[in-house]
């Protein structure tokens with residue numbers, strides 16, 4: 484489109500948006516005085532030869548207008564008008580006018596892409612904690628934004644991070660020392676202003692999750708280094724996403740206790756005596772009461788087994804703890820698994836997948 488100029492008499496182009504206005508432009512082309520000798524009443528009365536001259540005159544006026552638009556780096560002209568003018572010197576001419584603009588093709592619905600990646604690491608200190616990486620834009624142009632959980636509600640101006648993406652093939656793609664900035668830093672969840680990134684659409688399609696390493700961050704009080712070693716989250720991406728859905732976007736660990744200490748959803752390990760987590764303020768009592776049946780542990784045990792009859796044994800060991808409204812469905816899964824295993828071979832994966840779905844839908 485760099486060399487081609489689009490022209491309309493209207494004020495816009497279907498499927499394009501006007502991204503810049505360069506102003507009004509006008510050009511004129513004058514025909515010799517001989518031309519009008521025969522014209523009496525109107526332009527409509529002109530002869531064939533005169534018509535040809537007139538067309539050339541209009542053409543030249545338009546060509547000049549295009550030249551002017553290109554000079555302004557425009558790629559389109561809107562509101563184009565041609566007017567016949569009788570100049571004072573009694574010569575006749577054409578004036579072409581319009582507005583030079585720059586247009587861009589609108590992203591169609593199918594070009595818009597978005598992906599949210601969960602961050603697979605966290606920090607134990609009070610630094611802005613990365614929780615999510617959002618990729619957003621079109622197939623040709625992808626922006627990146629990093630979300631942080633800001634427990635202190637510090638006024639965070641910018642964070643310098645390394646981002647390590649991981650794809651479905653367990654390969655890493657690393658962006659180093661990218662500075663993300665914020666419009667509003669003094670709230671709990673801070674989302675960085677989207678920046679253009681070099682990831683391609685093809686890269687984006689296969690990305691699975693990310694690690695975000697905080698190098699330093701700036702507040703109005705100064706620059707703070709982050710020498711903390713990030714902790715890698717061990718649970719699967721899928722489970723981490725589920726945990727965040729039920730326990731909040733900053734959740735990185737399941738609540739657990741051994742009587743001496745307790746681990747909060749935010750990952751902080753608190754003394755048994757402290758009622759509230761000193762990082763996030765979650766209350767231990769609430770975490771205890773809401774930590775219902777640990778189906779993930781049961782599923783891990785099921786995965787160690789080989790056949791459906793063994794998997795069913797694991798279910799039966801736990802059945803008392805499972806909410807009664809799911810029991811029937813789970814037993815039916817086992818029965819149909821046992822049934823098909825006789826004729827179709829091992830049903831382990833299918834059965835476990837169905838059990839997982841029952842609990843996930845319940846969350």
Ligand SMILES: [Zn+2]
Pocket residue numbers: 747748749750751760761762763764765
């Ligand atoms: Zn906490």
